[in-house]
Amino acid sequence: MKVDCDIHPGVPSVKVLLPYMDQYWADAFVQRGMDGFDMASYPPGAPISCRPDWRLERAKPGTSLAQVQAQALDAFGVRFAICNPLYGGQVAVSETMAAALCSAVNDWIAAEWLDADPRLRASIVVPVQNPQLAAEEIERKAGDRRFVQVLLPSGAEMLYGKSYYWPIFAAAEKHGLPVGIHAGLMYRHAPTSNGWPSFFLHDYVAGSQVFEDQLLSMVSEGLFVKFPGLRIVLLESGVTWLPGFIWRAIKTWRGVRAEVPWVKRSPAAYIREHVRLTMQPFDAPADAGIVSQILEEIGSDEMLLFATDFPHWQFEGDQAVPPGFSPSLLRKIMVDNPLATYPRLQESIA
Amino acid sequence: MSKHIVAAVTDLPPGSRKLMTIKGRPIAVFNLGGAFFGLLNRCPHQGGDLCAGLVTAAVTADRPGEYRMTRQGEIIRCPWHGWEFDIRTGQSWCEPDRIQAKQYPIEIAAGTDLVKGPYIAETIPVSVEHNYIVIEV
Numbered sequence: 020m021k022v023d024c025d026i027h028p029g030v031p032s033v034k035v036l037l038p039y040m041d042q043y044w045a046d047a048f049v050q051r052g053m054d055g056f057d058m059a060s061y062p063p064g065a066p067i068s069c070r071p072d073w074r075l076e077r078a079k080p081g082t083s084l085a086q087v088q089a090q091a092l093d094a095f096g097v098r099f100a101i102c103n104p105l106y107g108g109q110v111a112v113s114e115t116m117a118a119a120l121c122s123a124v125n126d127w128i129a130a131e132w133l134d135a136d137p138r139l140r141a142s143i144v145v146p147v148q149n150p151q152l153a154a155e156e157i158e159r160k161a162g163d164r165r166f167v168q169v170l171l172p173s174g175a176e177m178l179y180g181k182s183y184y185w186p187i188f189a190a191a192e193k194h195g196l197p198v199g200i201h202a203g204l205m206y207r208h209a210p211t212s213n214g215w216p217s218f219f220l221h222d223y224v225a226g227s228q229v230f231e232d233q234l235l236s237m238v239s240e241g242l243f244v245k246f247p248g249l250r251i252v253l254l255e256s257g258v259t260w261l262p263g264f265i266w267r268a269i270k271t272w273r274g275v276r277a278e279v280p281w282v283k284r285s286p287a288a289y290i291r292e293h294v295r296l297t298m299q300p301f302d303a304p305a306d307a308g309i310v311s312q313i314l315e316e317i318g319s320d321e322m323l324l325f326a327t328d329f330p331h332w333q334f335e336g337d338q339a340v341p342p343g344f345s346p347s348l349l350r351k352i353m354v355d356n357p358l359a360t361y362p363r364l365q366e367s368i369a
Numbered sequence: 370m371s372k373h374i375v376a377a378v379t380d381l382p383p384g385s386r387k388l389m390t391i392k393g394r395p396i397a398v399f400n401l402g403g404a405f406f407g408l409l410n411r412c413p414h415q416g417g418d419l420c421a422g423l424v425t426a427a428v429t430a431d432r433p434g435e436y437r438m439t440r441q442g443e444i445i446r447c448p449w450h451g452w453e454f455d456i457r458t459g460q461s462w463c464e465p466d467r468i469q470a471k472q473y474p475i476e477i478a479a480g481t482d483l484v485k486g487p488y489i490a491e492t493i494p495v496s497v498e499h500n501y502i503v504i505e506v
């Protein structure tokens with residue numbers, strides 16, 4: 020019953036999406052000659068974007084269903100895997116083009132991936148650039164129970180706690196869909212809070228700070244008070260920054276909590292209740308003692324979700340989980356926690 | 370434990386506070402609308418002078434963006450790191466069950482009773498016409 024909570028099927032080119040667009044957009048992409056909507060956060064040739072033994076010959080990472088079935092589903096023996104497509108619609112500057120690309124990706128993944136393998140599930144990708152259109156897209160796809168989550172990029176135009184984004188969270192909560200936030204930026208802002216880095220190294224490492232900012236925004240703006248049923252899943256965040264971050268958030272909240280009186284409990288309480296994190300990458304040395312200390316500091320065994328992050332290059336061989344996890348904890352992160360986080364997985368095995 | 374006469378009621382009008390040393394301990398006495406409370410003047414966090422903090426209201430909300438002020442004058446904010454304490458109970462706002470400012474029980478006694486003893490009058494003369502704040506330390 021193992022669940023892989025983060026795999027990345029690739030969109031080979033905009034051509035495969037054209038049948039899922041209305042006439043205007045199907046013509047527009049062809050007439051304007053536009054393609055290559057891969058996210059700048061994951062350049063197809065960058066090492067992180069694909070493990071060497073998972074690279075396809077003359078095709079972009081993750082674009083072959085047969086390969087995903089063999090190397091992601093069969094190889095790890097998973098009962099379910101959640102597809103999180105990372106594609107330009109989620110970050111495009113034009114709201115309407117973003118909406119066209121996102122809805123095409125959702126229909127394409129349903130028809131060409133979910134229909135093809137009963138182990139596959141998917142996230143609904145949405146044009147977060149326009150929260151109203153994003154909420155409409157959630158409404159449009161939520162009836163298909165194989166969509167188990169709503170997917171947002173980690174960096175957008177504003178911080179996600181802002182009321183501007185509430186229509187998206189309201190729609191997700193209404194349909195019992197967790198909101199997954201995946202590493203990847205719109206690049207409306209520099210990826211660090213102090214300007215543009217020069218190298219990919221800096222860009223990727225700094226990614227965990229963006230997660231911290233989003234989490235603080237959601238807690239302090241009262242998102243979990245406004246939407247008590249909401250679940251947030253941080254995808255590809257690195258995980259181990261969490262203990263120090265929680266400690267700092269609690270410490271500061273104690274002194275200035277009157278500024279945000281709707282935050283009635285400590286930030287740690289909201290985070291432990293509402294936030295889940297996928298396990299690849301897990302930024303820690305392969306040392307069981309250190310790993311178990313980190314888990315103790317996180318203070319909950321309900322928060323972690325198994326993931327391979329296929330085809331991103333996070334680990335070698337089949338070592339998708341670092342050493343230091345007891346058999347009972349492994350069961351929690353691979354089975355119990357995913358089923359509790361994604362009610363739609365639970366219902367499909369009931 | 371012993372009982373100490375620390376002030377005449379009239380010396381500490383409602384809304385005021387007074388810091389004193391009793392048995393070598395710094396203790397702050399507060400008058401909240403006629404009811405008296407004694408707190409150790411040492412914050413349970415890192416020992417800040419609680420008595421020097423801002424006395425304020427309880428700020429609460431049921432939804433994001435709302436600010437409700439109740440119990441004006443009953444919450445004190447430690448001047449060091451801003452932790453809030455309920456003057457009536459000593460409980461911290463952040464972890465009321467685990468973190469508390471130490472409280473000392475206070476009673477009001479008539480001068481006529483006090484002159485009989487066995488109270489310890491710190492530095493103030495006691496007269497039969499007045500009521501006094503008595504703290505147990």
Ligand code: FES
Pocket residue numbers: 412413414415416417447448449450451452
């Ligand atoms: S010493 Fe009082 S809040 Fe730190």
